[in-house]
Amino acid sequence: MASLRDIRSKIGTVKNIRKITQAMKMVAAAKLRKAQEKVDAARPFADKMKELLGEVAPHVPAEVIARQPLLQTREGQRVGLVVISSDRGLCGSYNNQIIRKAQEFCQQRQAAGQVVDLITIGRKCGATLRMRGYHPQQSFPMVGVDAPYAEVQAITEAVVGLYIRADEPVSEVWIAYTEFVNAVLQNARVERFLPIEAGAVVDAGVEQPSSNVEYEYEPDAEQMLAELLPRFVDNQVYQYLLEATASEYGSRMTAMSKASDNAGELIDTLTLQYNRARQDAITKELLDIVGGAAALAEK
């Protein structure tokens, strides 16, 4: 049985750990709130963007739409996968889940004879995937909540580059990210990102009552579409990143909250052990004294 002193120092250690996990939990909660604010702040732009795209697309002849590189579907044995994880650990199963999803995707595609080009965002998935024998083409650190939009554009450029600028362009780009449902629930998922479905773009316009208004276009609708699409893609990537950030903090908050609870339980158990050990020691001492006194009395 551990000595009194050992137990006491162990209790001290666990208490310190609990202090740290509690602090991390609070930091994560604050950052989560900030990330959620960002998500809300970014929504008007995304909505307006979609609206505008829906406004312009119906005015562009179908064959022109089909010529847009970002809308073109093509056949091929190469697919791109963008994995979004965090830079740091201590956030529960957040990174593991997304990496597992990404790996499953890679294995499926490779089994089907396809080549997967990887881009990783966040140090965790970059390092883990490399260790498991994958070779990401490009790796970025995760962008923080306050990152300027330009940083996001560098990532977008790499992602779109896979699709339209690479020597061996991929036929599809998929994105593995963690969807933010609420602070305790996040879903790791893999979604197709490029090509943008032309149907979705045109449909967005049909639903709008104002789409029969005749606009003046400057420059013409076709060029406008060519300008709009890349920005639309930029914005989509931004949305994915924001969502992943919110998920990361949500996940970390839950993990740290659980860790604090566990530390509390551990402290309770250890304290019980400590008290028992102390009681044992007292009992033993008493027995010694009583035994000694009895031996003296017999004489």
Add this chain to the structure above:
Amino acid sequence: MAGTFSLEIVTPAQAVYNGEVAEFQAPGLDGYFGVLHNRAPLISALGPGQLKFKDAEGLTRYLVISGGFFQVLRNKAIVLADAAEFAEDIDAAAAAAAEQAARDRLSGVLSDAERTRRQRVLAFAKARVKVAGQARR
């Protein structure tokens, strides 16, 4: 004075402005254009440059934008910009430094796509310096 129309300026990060304005001028791809009350519906792409509007109180305000889109319909105008900053929020010294840095990055051998991209960055940096100057007037 003629009527006003509502103007909304949004960037991916936040809504920059939302209010009634009387006059509006923006950098179109082929040069600056102005918008007044009851403008016919228009959708336009914007280049990097200075955006100017006169609000309902007659105060003229300047912004720099890095490019984006403009839409006006039934006296509701929307600017979608990648980045937008009010003149008074720009740090003039930092803007000048950024312009110099953008200029430096243009030297040397570059691919066409890269050159175009960096030229855009420079154009934005130039516009930023110019607009920063407006704030002090």
